[in-house]
Amino acid sequence: MERGSTLILKAAVFLIGLAVLALSIFGVPVIAKDAIEAFPDHWVYPIVIAMYAAAIPFYIALYQAFKLLGYIDKNEAFSELSVEALKKIKYCAIAISLLHAACLPFLFLIADEDDAPGLILFGMVIPVASIVIAVFAAVLQKLLKNAIDIKSENDLTV
Structure with a gap:
């Protein structure tokens, strides 16, 4: 395969x-500052912490996608390296989901105080x-693992 065939995807990543x-540098602090002023009950802090914590598995997953x-x-x-990269991407996605799902009770408290029920739906995205x-x-x-198994079985047959 040509070296530049995935160049557009690498650029997108x-x-x-x-x-x-x-x-993370410019947007979250401004949003957090405004939210803390609007909701001084300290419900915003866990959400901001989870957003920054979710950046770690996000960048790990991006790195794995780049390696893939x-x-x-x-x-x-079709190698075990690709299977491992996909496995790490899966775990990173689960970690991101759990971190953001842990914020939903705090979003509920904020939405209840502000009478904005749509905030919960926005938080679930x-x-x-x-x-x-x-x-x-x-x-x-799973598909890649099966393809690798079939390929190795065919290599042994020939």
């Missing part, structure tokens, strides 16, 4: 990482999207 970094694209470039897509990504990674991991 890099730009997503930059966008989340910019949001590198494996595809080197024609090593990231956990649900992360679970979808985890399921997708698990399915790909």
Whole structure:
């Protein structure tokens, strides 16, 4: 496979990482400051902490996606390395989902105080999207593992 065949995907992964970094540096502090002023009951702090904590597995998953694209470039897509990368992406997605799901009770308290029931639905977007990504990674991991097993069985037959 050509070396630049996944260049657009690698650029997209890099730009997503930059966008989340910019949001973490510039966006979250402004939003947190406004939320803390509006809700001084300290319900905002766990949400902000979870948002920053979720950035760690997010960047680990992005790095694994970047490595997976590198494996595809080197024609090593059907290898145990790819299976391991997908496994790590799955675990990172589950971690992100759990961190954001842990914030839902605090979002409920804020929504109850502000009489904004839609806030809970907005807060469920990231956990649900992360679970979808985890399921997708698990399915790909299983399919890739089966393909590797079939390939090794065929290699032994010939």
